[in-house]
Amino acid sequence: MKIAVLPGDGIGIEIITEAVKVLNVLDLPLELEWADVGGKAYDNHGHPLPEATLNLAKAADAVLFGAVGDWKYDKLERQFRPEQAILGLRKGLGLFANFRPALCYPELTHASSLKPELVAGLDILIIRELTGDIYFGQPRGRRTAVDGHFPGSEEAFDTMRYSRPEIERIAHVAFQAAMKRGKKLTSVDKANVLETSQLWKDVMTEIHAQYPEVALDHMYVDNAAMQLVKAPKKLDVVVTGNMFGDILSDEAAMLTGSIGMLPSASLDKNNKGLYEPSHGSAPDIAGKGIANPLATILSAAMMLKFSLQQPDAAARIEAAVQSVLAQGLRTADIWSEGTTKVSTREMGDAVATAI
Amino acid sequence: MKIAVLPGDGIGIEIITEAVKVLNVLDLPLELEWADVGGKAYDNHGHPLPEATLNLAKAADAVLFGAVGDWKYDKLERQFRPEQAILGLRKGLGLFANFRPALCYPELTHASSLKPELVAGLDILIIRELTGDIYFGQPRGRRTAVDGHFPGSEEAFDTMRYSRPEIERIAHVAFQAAMKRGKKLTSVDKANVLETSQLWKDVMTEIHAQYPEVALDHMYVDNAAMQLVKAPKKLDVVVTGNMFGDILSDEAAMLTGSIGMLPSASLDKNNKGLYEPSHGSAPDIAGKGIANPLATILSAAMMLKFSLQQPDAAARIEAAVQSVLAQGLRTADIWSEGTTKVSTREMGDAVATAI
Ligand SMILES: CC(C)[C@H](C(=O)O)[C@@H](O)C(=O)O
Numbered sequence: 001m002k003i004a005v006l007p008g009d010g011i012g013i014e015i016i017t018e019a020v021k022v023l024n025v026l027d028l029p030l031e032l033e034w035a036d037v038g039g040k041a042y043d044n045h046g047h048p049l050p051e052a053t054l055n056l057a058k059a060a061d062a063v064l065f066g067a068v069g070d071w072k073y074d075k076l077e078r079q080f081r082p083e084q085a086i087l088g089l090r091k092g093l094g095l096f097a098n099f100r101p102a103l104c105y106p107e108l109t110h111a112s113s114l115k116p117e118l119v120a121g122l123d124i125l126i127i128r129e130l131t132g133d134i135y136f137g138q139p140r141g142r143r144t145a146v147d148g149h150f151p152g153s154e155e156a157f158d159t160m161r162y163s164r165p166e167i168e169r170i171a172h173v174a175f176q177a178a179m180k181r182g183k184k185l186t187s188v189d190k191a192n193v194l195e196t197s198q199l200w201k202d203v204m205t206e207i208h209a210q211y212p213e214v215a216l217d218h219m220y221v222d223n224a225a226m227q228l229v230k231a232p233k234k235l236d237v238v239v240t241g242n243m244f245g246d247i248l249s250d251e252a253a254m255l256t257g258s259i260g261m262l263p264s265a266s267l268d269k270n271n272k273g274l275y276e277p278s279h280g281s282a283p284d285i286a287g288k289g290i291a292n293p294l295a296t297i298l299s300a301a302m303m304l305k306f307s308l309q310q311p312d313a314a315a316r317i318e319a320a321v322q323s324v325l326a327q328g329l330r331t332a333d334i335w336s337e338g339t340t341k342v343s344t345r346e347m348g349d350a351v352a353t354a355i
Numbered sequence: 356m357k358i359a360v361l362p363g364d365g366i367g368i369e370i371i372t373e374a375v376k377v378l379n380v381l382d383l384p385l386e387l388e389w390a391d392v393g394g395k396a397y398d399n400h401g402h403p404l405p406e407a408t409l410n411l412a413k414a415a416d417a418v419l420f421g422a423v424g425d426w427k428y429d430k431l432e433r434q435f436r437p438e439q440a441i442l443g444l445r446k447g448l449g450l451f452a453n454f455r456p457a458l459c460y461p462e463l464t465h466a467s468s469l470k471p472e473l474v475a476g477l478d479i480l481i482i483r484e485l486t487g488d489i490y491f492g493q494p495r496g497r498r499t500a501v502d503g504h505f506p507g508s509e510e511a512f513d514t515m516r517y518s519r520p521e522i523e524r525i526a527h528v529a530f531q532a533a534m535k536r537g538k539k540l541t542s543v544d545k546a547n548v549l550e551t552s553q554l555w556k557d558v559m560t561e562i563h564a565q566y567p568e569v570a571l572d573h574m575y576v577d578n579a580a581m582q583l584v585k586a587p588k589k590l591d592v593v594v595t596g597n598m599f600g601d602i603l604s605d606e607a608a609m610l611t612g613s614i615g616m617l618p619s620a621s622l623d624k625n626n627k628g629l630y631e632p633s634h635g636s637a638p639d640i641a642g643k644g645i646a647n648p649l650a651t652i653l654s655a656a657m658m659l660k661f662s663l664q665q666p667d668a669a670a671r672i673e674a675a676v677q678s679v680l681a682q683g684l685r686t687a688d689i690w691s692e693g694t695t696k697v698s699t700r701e702m703g704d705a706v707a708t709a710i
């Protein structure tokens with residue numbers, strides 16, 4: 001099984017190193033190939049997603065991704081900025097289904113901004129469509145306005161769009177995920193305003209007929225942003241488009257108070273996928289050895305489960321993470337009085353040992 | 356001073372009645388003219404925003420608005436649904452600047468989902484552009500896709516767009532609001548992905564040169580959704596587009612735990628405005644006399660301040676609301692052990708008496 005390992009920028013290399021350490025103790029026939037991505041790739045090869053990196057990712061069975069981005073690239077033209085690498089990988093690999101669990105670990109409930117009773121046991125799965133919507137819609141650009149409030153002035157524009165088959169395939173992914181969990185699916189849109197959302201809602205309703213056991217409800221995105229704060233535990237599986245999913249999955253992750261713990265998977269139609277922590281590259285703490293590697297380690301577990309058909313190995317990693325938490329080991333981001341503060345490497349070692 | 360009073364649907368009539376009661380005790384030369392809007396207007400006149408209502412609103416110095424919407428209109432074609440009234444009023448009156456304060460009252464801090472220390476003293480002002488963006492951008496509709504992932508299939512599309520002068524005018528509103536408060540402005544966009552956001556960010560940065568005393572920072576919308584949960588008190592004035600503002604202003608309102616207390620103003624370029632509570636029509640509790648009228652009463656105060664140049668009268672209302680809270684009077688939505696539960700009418704009476 002071939003894995004493309006793309007550490008990227010900031011804390012990327014530190015957290016990926018620990019995830020790889022954990023994979024190595026599992027003694028599976030894994031072939032790891034490393035490549036530059038993001039700002040690092042721009043520095044070394046003049047592009048955030050060099051062709052060699054994209055080809056490596058295409059040839060692999062799965063991609064293990066760290067994080068990209070650093071303030072020092074802020075002034076670059078958009079096409080050269082680190083985050084273009086992640087957009088390019090999603091598009092290039094056809095990774096249309098993004099799984100973003102928002103899970104509150106019992107030991108870490110206190111880390112949430114929310115009152116403990118509102119988040120204890122929280123377990124939401126946000127499924128975000130990842131290759132369509134206003135992220136990739138053409139046309140887009142700048143032009144002179146011919147109508148609107150100020151005809152004749154400069155304007156910028158983007159196109160939100162979804163085709164029926166794009167919505168259908170993410171709907172199937174979401175209903176199937178709901179079948180494996182609480183059989184409850186919330187589809188989030190803005191159908192009271194947007195044409196794209198109305199089609200989204202119509203197609204979700206149609207596909208629902210094939211999954212009669214699942215309870216489907218529709219929620220407007222503004223209301224979803226409120227319900228996440230008010231009563232997050234009422235949500236189970238949430239499916240939404242690329243733009244709304246970007247916002248809601250981050251809001252949901254932050255509710256748990258421990259975004260350093262949250263993995264993510266981005267899958268294509270054959271369950272080949274890219275796996276990365278939900279948090280970013282954190283350039284402010286890069287190189288200090290204090291980043292939390294658990295989100296990346298848990299992403300590696302998702303990879304074993306979803307793309308490499310190794311559910312047992314995945315379960316071993318997950319159990320090992322549970323056990324280091326139970327031992328009271330904490331990186332700085334999740335540390336609290338009475339627990340033991342450990343470095344990135346010590347945390348990785350502890351998980352490897354627990355396996 | 357002419358005020359168009361549009362109670363709308365659900366609890367609209369109950370809450371507007373109390374706001375009008377409060378306005379009446381102020382003994383100002385106000386001329387109130389009532390009209391149907393929303394589902395009520397559709398039932399009575401076949402359209403959610405009848406021309407007579409729009410004309411009344413145009414002729415008035417300000418509009419006091421209750422709320423619109425009810426499940427029973429869900430099956431109507433979009434153009435006849437109640438929420439089209441509010442979109443039509445915004446467009447028809449040129450109400451491009453939406454002020455959405457998210458304020459946490461000391462007496463109600465416990466009502467928040469967040470830990471008290473994170474929200475005590477919270478005072479954010481979200482300024483949302485209200486007549487542009489993907490809400491009104493043309494073209495939009497359904498068609499057969501000619502490119503994208505599934506050429507030949509049905510697709511729906513919308514256009515996000517902002518022109519330079521549209522961004523400039525909301526930037527001035529936001530910088531001026533920041534000058535009157537903490538001189539700190541956060542502009543929210545998604546410039547790492549969207550052309551529209553890049554222009555938004557560029558123009559905000561340009562206009563900033565005219566307000567050198569204000570500290571401006573830019574934040575991506577996904578990060579803003581996280582920061583609102585993580586550390587809301589770090590935000591002061593936030594300015595953003597119509598779509599992102601819809602989501603973030605509701606998220607921020609819900610953080611306070613007492614959305615029944617939060618007013619809003621939507622202003623045109625001459626400070627003529629529409630004033631409405633931040634909450635909705637709540638059809639589930641309509642007619643029960645238990646809705647919280649304070650958001651609407653405080654909206655009337657905003658109206659006196661922003662559109663009718665009556666800051667003293669506005670301050671009297673605000674002081675009266677403070678005083679009823681201090682007296683321990685609470686409608687059901689904000690009630691807690693040890694306080695006195697009152698009805699919609701009793702709350703309105705108490706505010707009127709306190710004045
Ligand atoms: C970096 C950025 C382009 C990206 C997105 O908006 O999708 C990120 O926020 C994410 O959610 O993975």
Ligand SMILES: CC(C)[C@H](C(=O)O)[C@@H](O)C(=O)O
Pocket residue numbers: 192193222438441442601
């Ligand atoms: C009813 C709806 C069209 C409206 C909006 O999206 O603007 C509402 O959510 C609001 O925020 O006032």
